[in-house]
Amino acid sequence: MDELDLLKQDWNKDHSDYKNYEAPEIYSLLHKKSSSIVKTLFYISVAELVFWVLISYVPYFCSDSMKQRLEESYENPWFVGLTVLGFVVIAVFVYLLYSSYKSISTTDNVRRLMKRILRTRKVIKYYVLYNLIMIFISVPLSLYFEFEQNPVFHDEVEHMNNTQMMILLGVTIVVTAILVGLIWLFYRLLYGILLKRLNRNYEELKRFEV
Amino acid sequence: MNKELEHSFVEQLQKHQNIVHKVCRLYTDNADAHNDLFQEITIQLWRAYPKFRGDSKFSTWMYRVGLNTAITLYRKSKRRVKTQAFDSVQFKIKADAYDDTEEEQLKLMYNAIRQLNDIDKALVFLYLEDKNYKEISETLGISEVNARVKMNRVKKKLKTILNP
Numbered sequence: 001m002d003e004l005d006l007l008k009q010d011w012n013k014d015h016s017d018y019k020n021y022e023a024p025e026i027y028s029l030l031h032k033k034s035s036s037i038v039k040t041l042f043y044i045s046v047a048e049l050v051f052w053v054l055i056s057y058v059p060y061f062c063s064d065s066m067k068q069r070l071e072e073s074y075e076n077p078w079f080v081g082l083t084v085l086g087f088v089v090i091a092v093f094v095y096l097l098y099s100s101y102k103s104i105s106t107t108d109n110v111r112r113l114m115k116r117i118l119r120t121r122k123v124i125k126y127y128v129l130y131n132l133i134m135i136f137i138s139v140p141l142s143l144y145f146e147f148e149q150n151p152v153f154h155d156e157v158e159h160m161n162n163t164q165m166m167i168l169l170g171v172t173i174v175v176t177a178i179l180v181g182l183i184w185l186f187y188r189l190l191y192g193i194l195l196k197r198l199n200r201n202y203e204e205l206k207r208f209e210v
Numbered sequence: 211m212n213k214e215l216e217h218s219f220v221e222q223l224q225k226h227q228n229i230v231h232k233v234c235r236l237y238t239d240n241a242d243a244h245n246d247l248f249q250e251i252t253i254q255l256w257r258a259y260p261k262f263r264g265d266s267k268f269s270t271w272m273y274r275v276g277l278n279t280a281i282t283l284y285r286k287s288k289r290r291v292k293t294q295a296f297d298s299v300q301f302k303i304k305a306d307a308y309d310d311t312e313e314e315q316l317k318l319m320y321n322a323i324r325q326l327n328d329i330d331k332a333l334v335f336l337y338l339e340d341k342n343y344k345e346i347s348e349t350l351g352i353s354e355v356n357a358r359v360k361m362n363r364v365k366k367k368l369k370t371i372l373n374p
Contacts, residue, residue: 008338036253105261106279114282
């Protein structure tokens with residue numbers, strides 16, 4: 001006899017050795033906390049949104065000199081444009097996250113559920129990537145604004161010879177790249193660990209459909 | 211209203227709880243993990259319940275949510291301490307219906323299934339639950355032909371594990 005058929009016979013027997021949950025026990029289970037991966041992903045995405053918003057706007061509220069300088073910057077139409085763009089991007093990401101979370105349903109088939117969770121993770125990934133690119137662009141850009149607007153810094157740079165200027169630029173770019181790279185690596189690790197099993201299972205199903 | 215909903219859910223789950231136990235049995239290897247997964251599946255079933263329209267059987271609907279939770283949503287708890295192995299304690303296979311060889315064979319089978327990957331386990335589960343290939347393909351989200359081919363591969367894999 002086929003082993004699986006033998007197992008089928010046993011499988012369909014009444015297994016009274018399973019723990020029998022009585023109604024009060026089931027009631028109490030309903031109010032327990034879920035440890036689902038979707039919930040974890042949701043917390044991480046909210047934390048990320050809050051984190052990046054804080055990073056961008058806290059200096060404004062914390063330091064008076066920063067506040068003053070930022071207010072001066074708002075006279076520059078480029079800066080105003082960038083700030084508005086920043087808010088629009090946040091709004092778009094919040095909307096995308098919300099709609100992709102809403103689309104996750106446990107009653108979907110296994111493959112579609114995985115696909116939707118991975119799509120949500122992608123939205124978060126692009127948000128992180130957007131922030132990292134903004135950091136990478138804004139560091140040399142703020143160096144340039146500092147040169148334009150801060151007379152002391154302007155004088156210092158003007159007294160530099162070509163080699164010194166190249167070193168300043170090079171060091172700025174390298175340090176920013178390392179910083180951005182480290183943050184990116186951290187995210188890769190975080191999601192890599194969190195979604196390792198999901199990715200593996202999704203690949204297994206996908207591989208079969210090609 | 212909410213109380214009514216809760217009541218009807220608990221009643222149905224209590225009646226069909228064996229389905230959840232069976233999913234847990236394939237996807238976990240000790241009693242604590244089994245209870246953990248049972249809890250998570252119950253929570254997910256309860257969350258999805260308001261949308262359950264009754265156009266499918268409650269049990270069929272449970273297969274989906276149960277498997278989705280076991281394969282995708284459930285995160286193994288880190289704080290859990292590994293306790294006793296399964297078959298020796300919670301799921302003692304009854305000896306009365308089988309002779310010793312069959313009993314031993316069943317134990318080996320369960321162990322072999324636990325070595326399969328999550329998707330293969332789902333195939334075995336649905337096969338054991340007597341689901342046809344149409345239902346298997348709909349639950350997993352693959353084509354019927356592929357479900358059939360994959361099931362044959364799983365059977366071969368099990369044979370290899372059992373007779374190395």
